[in-house]
Amino acid sequence: MAHFGNLLIQNLNFINENYMTHLEALVFLVSYLCHDIDIDHRGSNNAFQTKRSTILASLCSSEGSVMERHHFAQTMCILNKEGCNIFENVNSDYFSICVEINVG
Numbered sequence: 001m002a003h004f005g006n007l008l009i010q011n012l013n014f015i016n017e018n019y020m021t022h023l024e025a026l027v028f029l030v031s032y033l034c035h036d037i038d039i040d041h042r043g044s045n046n047a048f049q050t051k052r053s054t055i056l057a058s059l060c061s062s063e064g065s066v067m068e069r070h071h072f073a074q075t076m077c078i079l080n081k082e083g084c085n086i087f088e089n090v091n092s093d094y095f096s097i098c099v100e101i102n103v104g
Helices: 002-011 022-036 046-051 055-063 066-079 092-103
Strands: none
Touching (some): 002 022, 022 066, 022 092, 046 055, 046 066
16 A cells, blocks of 8 residues: 555655655555554454454544444554654644544
């Protein structure tokens, strides 16, 4: 998915055509990486998690897709580790907007 996101940015000239800034493109790519994250992949899909009423589903399904919410939470955990937050110098208001867009 991250490779596809990169291809979108490059081939559709998202930055050069002013559809997004460089920082927005970075957030876009990180959101694709978030989708690809495999730290704690359960080997199942959203429907399985929900149908089986798993603990993960009870934690993540109230706000959307179980696995996507789980991967987002894992990504935020990584970003909150010391030395891992590539957005640490981004204005906090702008960062909040970027997170809301990805969660939305």
